[in-house]
Amino acid sequence: GESVGLHLPTLSVQEGDNSIINCAYSNSASDYFIWYKQESGKGPQFIIDIRSNMDKRQGQRVTVLLNKTVKHLSLQIAATQPGDSAVYFCAEEETSGSRLTFGEGTQLTVNP
Amino acid sequence: NAGVTQTPKFQVLKTGQSMTLQCAQDMNHNSMYWYRQDPGMGLRLIYYSASEGTTDKGEVPNGYNVSRLNKREFSLRLESAAPSQTSVYFCASRWGGQGYEQYFGPGTRLTVT
Numbered sequence: 720g721e722s723v724g725l726h727l728p729t730l731s732v733q734e735g736d737n738s739i740i741n742c743a744y745s746n747s748a749s750d751y752f753i754w755y756k757q758e759s760g761k762g763p764q765f766i767i768d769i770r771s772n773m774d775k776r777q778g779q780r781v782t783v784l785l786n787k788t789v790k791h792l793s794l795q796i797a798a799t800q801p802g803d804s805a806v807y808f809c810a811e812e813e814t815s816g817s818r819l820t821f822g823e824g825t826q827l828t829v830n831p
Numbered sequence: 832n833a834g835v836t837q838t839p840k841f842q843v844l845k846t847g848q849s850m851t852l853q854c855a856q857d858m859n860h861n862s863m864y865w866y867r868q869d870p871g872m873g874l875r876l877i878y879y880s881a882s883e884g885t886t887d888k889g890e891v892p893n894g895y896n897v898s899r900l901n902k903r904e905f906s907l908r909l910e911s912a913a914p915s916q917t918s919v920y921f922c923a924s925r926w927g928g929q930g931y932e933q934y935f936g937p938g939t940r941l942t943v944t
Contacts, residue, residue: 751929751930753932755935760938761937761938762835762921762923762935762936762937762938763874763921763935764935765932765933765934768932770930808873808874812929813929814929815929816928816929817862817879817881817887817928817929818864818876818879818889819876819933820876821873821874821875822873823872823873824871824872
């Protein structure tokens with residue numbers, strides 16, 4: 720079936736560096752994408768989303784890039800801080816869909 | 832606003848026991864969802880309710896039932912718990928359908944022995 724997956728299960732960066740978390744999706748009908756952050760012992764928390772009519776969207780210290788040609792999504796975090804340490808999930812949804820499909824997640828560790 | 836609340840936070844069951852996980856949201860959201868998350872894995876959809884009065888199966892519905900009690904509340908029931916249902920369960924809600932972000936509760940950690 721259709722799936723959403725991540726290239727890197729773990730990512731370790733130094734405090735102050737920029738982080739890039741990647742996500743591949745296979746459902747060509749997906750047109751809404753979203754990134755969540757999950758800290759240990761907590762529920763996922765919304766970070767940023769993007770629709771397929773855009774290829775870039777920026778938030779506070781975060782940028783999401785969408786490449787529909789190769790079905791690839793990435794989350795960039797600028798000046799990564801220890802508080803950014805968490806598992807990051809991408810998720811996708813079809814136009815006619817009523818539910819999100821989540822990827823497996825990437826563990827981001829920020830070293831002081 | 833409390834957002835999405837879930838009870839209980841932790842639960843231990845013996846195989847064959849039943850229980851109901853409770854979820855409530857105070858954001859006037861139309862859609863509600865139940866997910867399970869196994870160690871080191873992503874979220875898998877169990878059941879969802881696109882609007883009050885409707886429920887639909889997700890990816891892994893076997894062994895579960897749901898009730899959309901009213902617009903605020905969406906419960907998940909395990910009729911006969913099995914060790915394979917040991918997991919963390921998250922409830923989520925959102926205002927509309929596609930294109931709206933989901934808000935998640937803090938989760939219920941369930942262990943079935």
